[in-house]
Amino acid sequence: MKIYNSNLGAATRALRVILSLKQVSIKIIDIDMASGENRNSSFLKINPAGVLPCLELDNGKVIGEVNAIAEYLDEIYPKNLISGSTPEERAETRMRMRQCDWLVIVPLANAFRHGRGKKFFSGRINIYESLSDPSLKLAKDGMEWINTHLQENKYLCGLRISYADIVFYSMIKFLLEAIRISVKIDFPYLYNYIEKLDLHEGIGNIK
Ligand SMILES: N[C@@H](CCC(=O)N[C@@H](CS)C(=O)NCC(=O)O)C(=O)O
Known part of the structure; x- marks a missing residue:
């Protein structure tokens, strides 16, 4: 492989x-x-x-x-499972991943690709500059939702860390930095979650 x-x-x-x-x-x-x-x-x-x-x-x-x-x-390789260890846990992981993809990652990626990142992406995808601002608004709506979820939950699936966290954290951290926006004031629970994963051994320290 x-x-x-x-x-x-x-x-x-x-x-x-x-x-x-x-x-x-x-x-x-x-x-x-x-x-x-x-x-x-x-x-x-x-x-x-x-x-x-x-x-x-x-x-x-x-x-x-x-x-x-x-x-x-x-x-x-059924050791150190990151999807979950029961059908219910795996379904929950897929649900949270899909919600993060639809509500935050895809709109935020579009805000970047058709906005600040358009130089890099032109020639790779069609660029529609008018998509950037509304996509950022949609991503903020999604972040609002995730922020509320993270107020009650340590990770996306409660106390259990999963690949949904690893993918969501990696993507949102990269995209927020690329678009140059901070979520510290508007979405404090999301901000704390990103900081928590920054400090998580085996996650935040992997380049
Ligand atoms: N949804 C895909 C995302 C893949 C993706 O967009 N990869 C980026 C790097 S993170 C890429 O290949 N970008 C270069 C390009 O689009 O030319 C996944 O989860 O694997």
Whole structure:
């Protein structure tokens, strides 16, 4: 098996954190994301989605999306589980991941890609500049919701840390810094959650 990685992105960092927490070692192939190697024809033959990370199995099958990779790794290496240990826990993890994706990560990524990040993303995706501001508003609505959830919950799934936290934390931290907004005043529980994971051994210290 091998993982296609870049040290630039947030989803790739999330996968490195997952490997470290699960104590799993898989061959890493670095792709030059800055120069757009992930979008060239030879990489598109590996992952037609053109994004990183992805996992290539020994039979040549390629799995993209860090959450799908996390679940796959839990199934083949059932130690240090990050999806949950019962059907109910796994369903809860998927639910929280999907809520974070829909409500926060996707709109925040669109705010960045079509706004401050448009220079990097032009030529990779179509750029629609008018999408940036409304996407940021939608992301803030989502952050409001997550902030309320985190007022009562230590992690996204209560007391249990899961891959949903690792992916959400990695993505939101990267995107907030890239867009240059702080959530300290408006969403204090979300801010505290990010700080907590910054300090979490095996998560915040993994580059
Ligand atoms: N939803 C995907 C996100 C993949 C993604 O957007 N990857 C970024 C790096 S974090 C990427 O490849 N960006 C470079 C590009 O789009 O050209 C996942 O969870 O794996």
